[in-house]
Amino acid sequence: MSDWINTIVQGVLTGGLYALLAAGLSLSFGVMRIINIAHGDFAVLAAFIAIALAQWLGLNPAEALLLTLPLMAAVGYVLQRYILNRALGADVMRPLLVTFGFSIIIQNLLLEGFSATPRSLYAGNFGTSSVTLNAQIAIGYLPLTMMIVAVAILAGMQMLFSRTMLGRAFRAASDDPEVVRLMGVDNRHVYALAMALAMVMVGVAGVFLVLQSNTSPTDGPQNLLYAFESVIIGGLGSLWGTLAGGVILGVAQAIGAKFDPGWGTLAGHLCFLAVLAFRPNGLFPKTKDR
């Protein structure tokens, strides 16, 4: 019995990582109407930047993470402002194709720079120690930290969107990109800020990803898939729904893997398909059809 509880707890904590990945994806879709095919690759890029920084500068993982985030924000701002903004317009295919191009470029740059060998970031004792509740249930410090960070970031995003001028500008720019300019909002700048923010979230997710397991340069698309599934399970437009979606996906994978290590990913996909079949708007939808 309690090893089942253990499985579910691990799944819930993995859900935090998926929620972070998913929140970035749904931010860029929500504000710019861009489906970022390279989203998972940006997570892997952040992971490898953190690995490189840790090696070159001899940083511990926390320092590497803190240094990676502003870099990711800058990458997000520049790519949106100077490349993706030019692709925006009536045709949704154009930004999609541009991000598809990013995906290929990032994977190949990482292969060139780091080879195909899977790597991880070594977190020392912190990575392996845990709070032991009883003989079967142990909660690792690392997954627990990941969950706490994820919840904190999502809460921060929620505050930003509902309480601040920038958050209102994000929503208004999404509603009506033309009229929002008459309010004095430079929508190209606002889009770039939104992408910077999405990249910070994806950066956090990416670094936790390599702290937790081996990651290779071609793992991006798989992460994109998990992010998509979390968004869809949770329902578009709802941050807490996204967290729930990530948790449900994480638990489904953990339960699947309990039966057979090869079934984890499959169980996650089946759970996602079940939601699509019975609740196509997701479990906690917030967007309204306009």
Next chain:
Amino acid sequence: MSLLQTDQLLAYYGDFQALYGISLRLEEGETVALIGANGAGKSTFLKAITGLVKHGGGAVRFAGEDVSRTPAHKILAKGVALVPEGRRLFPSLSVEENLLMGGYAKRPGPWTLPRIYALFPALQAHAKRPATALSGGQQQMVAIGRALMSNPRLLLCDELSLGLAPIIIRDIYAAFPTIKGEGTSVLVVEQDTSQALKVADRVYCFQEGRISLEGRPADLTREQITQAYFGV
């Protein structure tokens, strides 16, 4: 020096020419109405001033400054606010958030949230509701309030009366004396000619992208206006 002056302003939508040299002026404190049939170029003229339509030739001067090539997001900071045709409120924002978006540029001046609610008391009770859940008249009030929140020197209003009942239109125009009392100049585009003649100090009639008539309402006869409006 006029507050707004356009000189031979041209505008195009792709190959289609919408404005054929509009020369118009508006003095500080004045209310000017643009009348004319559908497709005469009135809305395009407002879009050309605010930078939503690309500048196609000629000049736009605001308070003496050339703003012909000022992008749309910088025009508000200069003191020009537009109430767009069809209101164009932000559907995912509440009434209050829509009003606050109007204050995004933080231009100082007399208009604040409490003053907007005093001007349109009907809005206060709906402050937290989604803006597009309100009645058409109330939505128009939000759109005007949103524009006023930027404390404009010049308020551009595009078809305020479109699709609204006469009694609602009267309520909305009842706010104009207060708005003008703050020294704001107003440029209204109206298809409802009698409403336009009532509020305006001067009227321009547009016909197929050109100005066909200009004058004070008291000096214009009904025949002149009909002639300029329909071109028959």
